[in-house]
Amino acid sequence: MYELIDHTENINRLLARYGVKFGIYKNSQFHEQLFPFDPLPRVIEAEEFEFLNRGLSQRVQALNLFLADIYSEKKIIKEGVIPADFVYSSKGYLPQCQGIVPPGKIYSHISGIDLVQGKDENWYILEDNLRIPSGASYPMIARELTRQAAPSTFSRTRIIDNRNYAAMLKETMDYVNTGGINVVLTPGRYNAAFFEHSYLAERSGAILSMPQDLFVEDNKLYYRQYGGSRLQVGAVYRRLSDEYLDPLCFLPESLIGVPGIMDVYRNGNVALVNAPGNGVADDKGIYYFVPHMIKYYLGEEAILHNAPTYLAFYEEDRKFILEHLNRLVVKDVSEAGGYGVIFGSDLTREKLEDLAEVIKAEPRRSLISSI
Amino acid sequence: MGAISIEKADRLFWLGRYGERVLTTLMTYFDFYDEMIDGDEEAYRIFCEKIAIPDVYGSKENFQQRYLFDQDDPNSIISNMERAFDNAVVMRGELGTYTLAYVQLALDVLKGENGKADAPVYDLQQVIDYLNAFWGCMDDQVEDEVCRNIIKCGKYLERLDLYMRLGYPARSIEKEYSKFLNRLHRSGLSYKKDCEEKLTGIVGLGEDWKEHDKEALEALWNLFEVI
Numbered sequence: 001m002y003e004l005i006d007h008t009e010n011i012n013r014l015l016a017r018y019g020v021k022f023g024i025y026k027n028s029q030f031h032e033q034l035f036p037f038d039p040l041p042r043v044i045e046a047e048e049f050e051f052l053n054r055g056l057s058q059r060v061q062a063l064n065l066f067l068a069d070i071y072s073e074k075k076i077i078k079e080g081v082i083p084a085d086f087v088y089s090s091k092g093y094l095p096q097c098q099g100i101v102p103p104g105k106i107y108s109h110i111s112g113i114d115l116v117q118g119k120d121e122n123w124y125i126l127e128d129n130l131r132i133p134s135g136a137s138y139p140m141i142a143r144e145l146t147r148q149a150a151p152s153t154f155s156r157t158r159i160i161d162n163r164n165y166a167a168m169l170k171e172t173m174d175y176v177n178t179g180g181i182n183v184v185l186t187p188g189r190y191n192a193a194f195f196e197h198s199y200l201a202e203r204s205g206a207i208l209s210m211p212q213d214l215f216v217e218d219n220k221l222y223y224r225q226y227g228g229s230r231l232q233v234g235a236v237y238r239r240l241s242d243e244y245l246d247p248l249c250f251l252p253e254s255l256i257g258v259p260g261i262m263d264v265y266r267n268g269n270v271a272l273v274n275a276p277g278n279g280v281a282d283d284k285g286i287y288y289f290v291p292h293m294i295k296y297y298l299g300e301e302a303i304l305h306n307a308p309t310y311l312a313f314y315e316e317d318r319k320f321i322l323e324h325l326n327r328l329v330v331k332d333v334s335e336a337g338g339y340g341v342i343f344g345s346d347l348t349r350e351k352l353e354d355l356a357e358v359i360k361a362e363p364r365r366s367l368i369s370s371i
Numbered sequence: 372m373g374a375i376s377i378e379k380a381d382r383l384f385w386l387g388r389y390g391e392r393v394l395t396t397l398m399t400y401f402d403f404y405d406e407m408i409d410g411d412e413e414a415y416r417i418f419c420e421k422i423a424i425p426d427v428y429g430s431k432e433n434f435q436q437r438y439l440f441d442q443d444d445p446n447s448i449i450s451n452m453e454r455a456f457d458n459a460v461v462m463r464g465e466l467g468t469y470t471l472a473y474v475q476l477a478l479d480v481l482k483g484e485n486g487k488a489d490a491p492v493y494d495l496q497q498v499i500d501y502l503n504a505f506w507g508c509m510d511d512q513v514e515d516e517v518c519r520n521i522i523k524c525g526k527y528l529e530r531l532d533l534y535m536r537l538g539y540p541a542r543s544i545e546k547e548y549s550k551f552l553n554r555l556h557r558s559g560l561s562y563k564k565d566c567e568e569k570l571t572g573i574v575g576l577g578e579d580w581k582e583h584d585k586e587a588l589e590a591l592w593n594l595f596e597v598i
Contacts, residue, residue: 016475016479017472017475017476018468018469018471018472018475019460019468019471019472019475141468181374189457189460189461194460198460198461198463198464199463199468201463201464202463202464202467202468206464207374207464208461208463208464209376210376210378210461212376212378213376213377213378213379223374223376224376224377225374225375225376225377226375226376226377226379226380226381226559226560227559231374
């Protein structure tokens with residue numbers, strides 16, 4: 001494994017050669033940066049990996065069942081497992097998705113579940129990402145290059161190969177495809193994850209599409225070819241957010257959506273990967289209830305636990321939070337991507353008192369974690 | 372035939388044009404650079420006139436720096452290379468990561484040498500090498516024939532345009548025109564037959580084509596209806 005450290009510069013040079021970049025906007029200008037390679041891997045032993053595999057599969061299965069329920073009968077609310085308020089006030093809950101059954105009954109085809117290992121060596125779920133989780137391409141290409149740089153690491157040790165991700169993505173798209181080609185829909189060249197969009201399209205054999213390449217006619221989705229002909233699209237791995245996906249259904253000012261695509265989806269004539277409306281299941285407030293979902297839908301105890309979490313909505317939790325606020329991490333449930341996170345230990349006494357008042361006034365808004 | 376949208380056909384065509392523009396103008400630049408070492412210091416003015424770019428340089432030194440590396444100069448080599456890259460990067464699926472890498476490498480050389488090249492011909496030979504590697508890799512790796520034909524349509528159209536401006540001999544023009552037509556007819560791109568006929572007539576005149584160079588260039592520019 002130490003060869004990896006010796007070859008860090010070579011690997012970074014190859015990553016530059018292949019344009020492995022991510023974009024950031026700074027002062028309203030788009031800049032692309034190379035993805036830096038860290039030669040030190042986090043080693044997960046086979047037994048532990050298998051445990052994580054079982055735990056993550058269980059969690060994603062329950063989250064899929066939750067989405068199917070929440071956009072149909074809402075039994076989990078009716079039976080009092082999750083308070084209705086947490087579902088309906090979630091920004092990720094989209095009434096436009098009510099009654100839609102996606103092809104293959106799959107909502108979250110690709111799930112990005114964040115894990116953290118505590119000082120006690122136990123693994124905890126930090127958050128769920130079920131909308132358009134990003135990042136699979138970087139470890140794929142990094143693995144390709146690390147195998148070249150340190151072949152003995154891989155011949156001496158049995159390491160699970162992650163390079164079949166694109167084949168699995170293709171298999172997933174083929175499984176839900178309603179008839180037609182597979183496309184990866186990107187907002188465009190200046191999206192932060194454009195490298196990933198183009199790389200996954202290349203590797204999975206899907207067609208990389210810009211929004212203007214797609215159009216709806218007679219309740220079907222088509223890819224417009226330059227000679228005037230068209231190809232029907234059966235599955236769309238879309239890498240743009242729900243709100244921009246269809247200006248006729250969501251934000252009317254969206255210029256990067258495909259008008260009418262939601263109608264085609266609603267009628268079962270195209271698969272959208274992942275399904276619109278998944279945001280309700282990866283909401284920070286809903287996160288608290290995932291272990292309850294697992295019990296409710298699968299009749300099992302959660303294999304992987306949430307990071308110790310308190311919800312100010314419940315009186316008992318609120319009491320604990322207010323007594324230990326200086327040692328806890330407070331997250332605004334309506335924020336995502338690291339925004340709205342406050343570390344109690346960083347606050348002055350005055351600021352802690354102000355925060356306590358906000359929590360008392362808006363208990364639905366705050367999720368508190370001890371990590 | 373794979374799925375190629377209007378946007379992608381446009382990108383492929385312009386990738387061909389900008390890639391060729393960098394290659395041919397860089398090689399021509401080398402000739403003029405050599406002339407300016409100990410001959411006509413203002414030879415760059417003839418270069419600008421021939422390839423129809425405004426002479427905004429004012430001196431040999433300024434030209435040698437800005438024409439190669441000034442990203443704010445729309446006619447510079449680096450600006451044209453960036454445009455080639457912008458068109459290539461959205462075509463990763465069609466070109467493949469390994470082919471696309473040569474466009475990235477050519478751009479990186481120009482960016483890396485920016486402002487510090489004291490022997491540019493030696494250093495920039497790498498750009499030519501990478502672009503030639505790109506063309507070779509593209510031929511070998513890109514499976515879709517239509518895709519290859521569209522890129523090469525752009526490439527040979529640009530080469531013809533530059534060769535005509537630079538007054539290349541009839542044999543070279545005939546050779547490039549033949550390669551261009553070969554790709555054009557198999558590209559599926561929509562073009563004007565009358566422009567093709569006019570070009571064929573002028574190119575068929577042998578060395579006398581130069582008497583009709585403006586007409587030839589005009590026919591070339593007006594050949595495509597969409598792109």
